[in-house]
Amino acid sequence: MGRSSDLLARLLGIFVRQPIPKVAFIASSELHMTIAAANDEAHYSAVCQGFTGAGVAGEALLLFADSSFREMAEMLHYDNLDGPAVNIEVLMDMSSILFGAFLKGIGDQMDLRLGLSHPTVLGQHRQIAELLEHHHKCQQQLLCIEITYTIENHNIQCDMLVLFTEDSLPFLQQRLQYLAE
């Protein structure tokens, strides 16, 4: 779990603070309520990436506070810090690093290879409730892992959610049993 923050820290040469992840079963219609930052008035941008492999499937979601973009772009050493393309660049880079590391970590531990789809930008500069609007109709039970990253001495915060589909649960349980034995 700490692997993705470790990688981020190594790549950027900074200290990444990460509280204990929250794990919960939720209905997908309740998604926006479970997210800690959802009550926040601030605006966020979100990027989503699907993963599948060996019976396990789901989607990872990264919520990035709009106020954090500029500092993050500076930290990633971009030449150009202005314009709308920079925000998408930050979202893509952060999702590549955080999702990639997290899913690779899980894959290694459980001995599965996960395929990753191309990330899609879900929306920019909206409130979280609005970003997650289209989840309202679906009643699927999801396994949700939420991790909030903050970067020491910088005004940067982002929220990562990894959501496993209902169908993935038996496979995950089976793998966990192997691990426990």
Next chain:
Amino acid sequence: MPSSNLESISSFHWLADMVESVEVGLVVLDLEFRVQMWNGFMEHHSGMTASKIHDQVLFDLFPDIPRAWLTSKVEAVTLLNTRAFTSWEQRPYLLRFRNTRPVTGTEEFMYQNLTISPLCGPSGKVEKVCLMVYDVTDIASNKRALERANDQLAKLSMIDRLTGLLNRGTWENLLDAEFSRYRRYGSNSTLVMFDIDQFKAINDRFGHLVGDEVIRHTAATTRRHLRHTDSAGRYGGEEFGIILPETDTEGALTICERILSAISREPVTVDSHNITYTISIGVAPLTDRPKNYMAWLEQADQAMYSAKQAGRNQIVTFS
């Protein structure tokens, strides 16, 4: 030769065939950016053959590729041993491939998504990277067309088609916002309502098309006399409203007099008819009395009806 060896050679052949013919650009680079593989898709679109580009540094052959950008992405991929993704929204393309479809291609070049994937050697260390170039021109042009259509729809839904002024819904929202702003900050604001005098008579005598032309003329004249911050809307058939922010009664009267005299002086010429007409104007400077924007509107309306009763072609201020 043992049969298993033959089998593996043949499977190598069809694997290579598949990689060659897949409609995705596949490039393998070593860590010095020398090209190790360049599949059919890349050959076709770039016009550069695999044998010509083999072992050449990618940036030497394609100087347009953003070197620092790609280098930092590849470094992150090799350091972290994870895939990296870039989208056409951040950078439309890695290599500029021109549009190859004369009928269905509407864009100048191919929009591309890019995936950079680490390739490990037998030791488990990342030794090469694979670039996968996806053609997403259709997605990109559809998305851009949708955005353009949405912008246009948003604009259309705010505007009255006949006059080009704001429509009633949009204008009332602005009026509500102006009312709330006054409640909070309390600077001057004045509302003007006006109506074309005896419009029914014009319609009955000359017909609806001429009536429409008169309405259009009123809107155009009004617009000419307003400042950039004023908001004019068509409230009903021949009734109009103007919000004048940061304007006291005196300022509002100056503007209204100009509109009133311009309209009574300039006849509208439609189909060789010269039509002279007038308007009646009600002015309501905002005070603490109205409880909501509708009450404010009511005041301006009352003033306008007083102007009509007093003989039309004049301005009355609510008091």
